[in-house]
Amino acid sequence: MDSKVRRAPDAEWVLMYRLGLSRKRIADLVGAEPATVGYHLVIARRQDPRLEAAHLAAAGTNPKPSASSLACMDEIIAWIEAxxxxxxxxxxxxxxxxxxxxxxxxxxxxxxxxxxxxxxxxLAGVQGWGRNHRAAAEEARWHRRLAQLVDFREEGNDWPRHRRCDSEREHTLGVWIHTQRSKHRRGKLEAEKVKLLDTAVPGWQAGRTRGRPPRQ
Known part of the structure; x- marks a missing residue:
């Protein structure tokens, strides 16, 4: 596994992103895969919610809302009040x-x-408009499971099974990665999550080879 994954986020890459460089440009400059840089930036944005705003401001890519969009906002606020x-x-x-x-x-x-x-x-006067606790909790749980799977694999374990497991930990991770594979086969797994999995746990789509003995 790429050692940079375990040291994410890379401070130099984060600084370059903060200064307005795109993920692809950073990848070209440092000789890394864009997905790897993206993985580091996802972690960095979670650690610093203001990072994305700083990046867009430096890159000059946060345009002023159009008059029609502002009018739409006014209509929505009026609807909520009514x-x-x-x-x-x-x-x-x-x-x-x-x-x-x-x-x-x-x-x-x-x-x-x-x-x-x-x-x-x-929107400041619209109470509760920014709340989406369920989605936020699900997203946080997904990234927590990915980190747990990375640890599980780095300990020398084979891919976790969702049946006939040796521990509750293996079962939990086995069910989770089985779900990700199933979603991916059906085209239901977000592209960003596919890239994160490809970067953090290469080979996740194939998993165990049937009949292969566990790692020693």
Missing amino acids: KGRLPRERSEDKSERSMARWLSDRRREAVQGTLHGAYREG
Whole structure:
């Protein structure tokens, strides 16, 4: 396994990203795979939520919201004030679903540190608009499981099994990686997560070879 994965995030790569360089440009300069650089940057952004905003500011890629988008925000705020609740993504009303998706996009930008000040100021009076505890918890759990799998493999273990396991730890990790493989086969696993898995635990898609004895 690449030693840089275990030392993530690389301080030099993070500094280059903070100064506005793209992931691909950093990879070209340091002679690393873009996915490897991306893995380091994912960890760095989690450690410093302001990193993405600094990167975009340095790169000059955080444009001012359009007049139509600001008007959309005003309409959503008025709707929330009238209804007394946030729009729902599973609503039967198409316009309500559209408003919910708009808020979801702004929520993601807020988490990444890229939410434009105009949106932040406009939404400041909308109580609870930025909350998405379930999604945040699921995302954190995914990255925690990946880190646990990295540790498991670095200890010299074979790929964890989800059946006939030697320990509860192996079972937990075996179920998790089995789920990732299943999602990937169905095209349901996000591209960023595929890259993280490819970088952190190469060979994860194949796993154990049937009948192969465990590592010694």
